[in-house]
Amino acid sequence: MLLSDIISVIMSSLISFSFLSLATFGIVLIFKTSSTTNFAQGSLGILGAYATSYFIDKQGVNDLLGTPSVVINSFSQLLIPLFVGIAVSFVAGFLIHAVIFKNAKYTNVATKQIITMGLVIVITGLIPILFGSTVTRVSFKFSNETVKILGVILPIHNLITLGLAAIIISSIFVLLKYTKWGLGVRSVASNEKVAGLMGINTDFVNAFSWAIAGALGALSAITYTAAIGSLSSTAMIDMQVNAFYASILGGFSSFYGPLAGAFMLTTGQSLFPRILVNWNLAQWSNTILYLSIMIAVLIKPVGIFGKKVIKKV
């Protein structure tokens, strides 16, 4: 393998990592605070992505073709719809906790999962009614240009996303470590009842975590759908599956484990086809990747970076 091949594998895995890490972090945040696996993470993000796309369309980008009928010349024309989209998912996440999870009487782990699956159905049904019945829309892009780094051609849009994801993820880690909200999240994550007794407003912590997760999902969906150039209500399913597999691989018990898992998964995604093409098996790379993750989990059930949790009866 040549040096340029190695660089291109690393760069492409880093770029997929930037989308995946945002989605994964949202899932982990909710898993930690609400102790459920959030299947609506992708759909929440897509809701924000549709809002962004809608507001760009309002500024004059052609609905079907995605070609701008009005030239976008200032950065704020992109930035405002971006923030609107993130805000929509932020509010939606907050409402999901405040309206549904707070009032749910008969919940356990399985029923919470089912509620999030119900949310997927609701959001998927809501999108065509809110934003029109167009199945596929072209979302926005930071920039259409490409740049050549060390012999590898990369779109600038992806590099900006990578930078954004790095800043956001690291700032959330700082927030978790040094703010009162972060302390609340960590204590709710370790034991919700005791945290409540110690005077932490667990409802607020949970609702705010849902909101943050929604915002992260929106950013992930907006940038990812822009990178692949198509936006539909099912566009994030692959990302969601990958985020879950990454979380299992890394182990749900810590915040950094799933992120490490996500990086390993994206590396595998860009590496496997290159190796398998020698045996004419490139089209099976996703299947082999998922199966190898399952073998890894079979060997270490709590995940590579996970710790075993022992429960009392």
Add this chain to the structure above:
Amino acid sequence: MRRIYREKLKPFFKNPKFGFLVFGLILIVLRFLSGVIPPDLFGAIVTTSYFYLAGLGFALLLGYGGLASLGTGAFVGIGAFSLHYLYRFMTLPLTVSIVGAILISITVSLLFGFVSLRIAGMYLAIVTMGLSQIVVEIIKNIPEYASGTSGGFLSGAVRRPLAFLGIQFDSNSTLFFIAVFVVIGMSVVYNLINSPTGRALLSMKNSETAAQTMGISLIKYRLFAFTISGVFGTLAGILSLMFVRNADVTSVGLAFALNILAAVVIGGTKSIWGILLGTFVIFGLNLAVLQPLNLGSYSIIINGLLIIIVVMFYPGGLIQLFGDIKRLFIKTRLKLKERVYGTEE
């Protein structure tokens, strides 16, 4: 005469399995009424009755095992495509093809169930969500199905009409197969939930740790429930291929799995008849009532909202409504009597 009725016939009529048999007979009678019933309604009833099998299997997993799975669509796909491949391209007899499809699904469910259930119960939904992606990819990698659809039995180079024991049958006659499988399926589920296996599953649902302490092997029973639900899903896929005469990978994915989940949750996870009601609400109502009224786009939202509302406030499902209405009726009648005749004092 009366004595024979009381001692022999009455217990037979009161037996829940008699209800299952009647349901099977109704399905067979429906086959002969296919020209009379409007085609929309007929299609809705047949669709409901074969997806009901998938729902039954899923209910065993969710209502009794407490495990949510998103792999039902994958198993329906495995059933439809492997039957098609075994029957048409490997030219095996129909019965052998059905058994082959079921064996494939058992292998897959053991493989994926073992890994995910070994970690934790709630990871099953995650792993099976990936399973549907993998199944779609595998089907599309088979050269005959590169387009994503299977095609019927009479088009293309290899022609082989669908025949059972040498007798060709049309699409509507699939109802005979559906009737047989549904009655068997209902009886199997009924027997299972009233057996030690059902009680073990129920105890695991309430507390994993407590069940484990009582000596119940979590992985064994969960894997059993998952495999059974996989087989039922596969049967639904087989019957759908026989009726529709075509299979499509787009109906294998997440959306279908969510529909089955919705059917089971809305109808009532613990009631055999409730699941039938739920399946009709999801698959039949849309086809027979909402789409002709141009309300098709709202049906998805209604399904989603119904799931959330049922889980939040009414865990027994829609079937519980009948019981509650009956109780309310008795209560009001009592109150009315009291008002008319006065209380006993």
